Amino acid sequence: MSEHIGCLESEEIGGEKLQVVKAALHTAMSRVLAGWNVSLLAACFPSLAVDNKDFIETIRVNIVEVVEKALLEDFDEMIDEDIVKSLEEFSTAVKDSCVSKGTVAWRPTGDPKLDMMAHDARVLYYEKQHILESLKHAKLVTSKAEEAIKQGYKKCHENQKEIQKNLSVVNELLETSQAINEGHNSGLCKTVFLRPSN
Template sequence: MLKTNQYSNTIPPIPNICEIFSNCNSYCFANNAKCFPSLASHQEGSLEGIRTTVLKPLIGALVHDVSSLVEEIEDPLNNLSLLIKNNTNSKDLVAWRPTGIPEQDIIDHDVKVLKSQKKILEEAITSSRNKRIKLFERVKSGRAKCAENQEKISKFANILNETIDTCSSIPTESIEHHIVENLFFEDLDQNTSFDVSQPKRMKAS
């Protein structure tokens, strides 16, 4: 069954439709029966039987068709009711209606579609612009970091070159002599102990 809303009364219930159709059919059948006065006056039972025989399958077919129609349009009508309920536009906004002029209606429809597509394109352009700005900031930050690292590398390279130049200016013999002296004094410190509390007397020769 259709959901109850302010537009549900535009579709009469099926029993009401059948009653309206039955009354209309009875009225039309009675008027048509006047064309045969002898049949209408002397054989009313036969006439009523004919009317019932014709009306019953017709009402059944009508009920079936209307039921199928209601089932078919139930979901679209419910969705329409939901859209109307959730509509955020101003109530004073006049909805578009066909003018009856095909050319004008086509133009109005195309204008509406083009405006919608324009809005979508504008949103896509704005999103692309924001992404490009963020990417530019990342590239800018990366370049600054690269420059800082390059400066540190240059500084350490200069220190290393100065160290290499200093080492190259020292003679090899001086380096070897310095190493030998260090080793000699290290061995001397480890193997020799001096007792300064009781100095030993030297023997006369």
């Protein structure tokens, strides 16, 4: 078809697999452009087709070359900017990962229950850690509450002792006042009732 179609050199693409991608794109483009034959173009320009078949062929060749060149540039740009850049970022991410070369990556076993267990185990481990942290926090809060209650009981006991002490003083005063009152009343009675008459 056209001499422009072909694979990029390895330094342009950066790998054998990218060469395969480029070749597949070029093959697809070649097939599409090969379908642009003279009869298709002649159907678009019926007045020229009868007397100017060579002119229509020239137009077709020029259109195919322009489209082919534009598509090749787009393919190169797509490969350079999208595919190669993505692969470089992926390669950098793989190199920067902390996983050693001897580490075996997890792969599905084919048994859905077993695969879900591997997934669920990680989630359940996280949940277990979360529950243990919550339990630890609850124990700390409970311990502080118990200490506050002990302090409260101690304070109540001290207050109770103080109240009993003050109450015994009040009781003594009451007894003393009653005794004084009774003694005073009996003396008053003697004075009033046993006073000698004139």
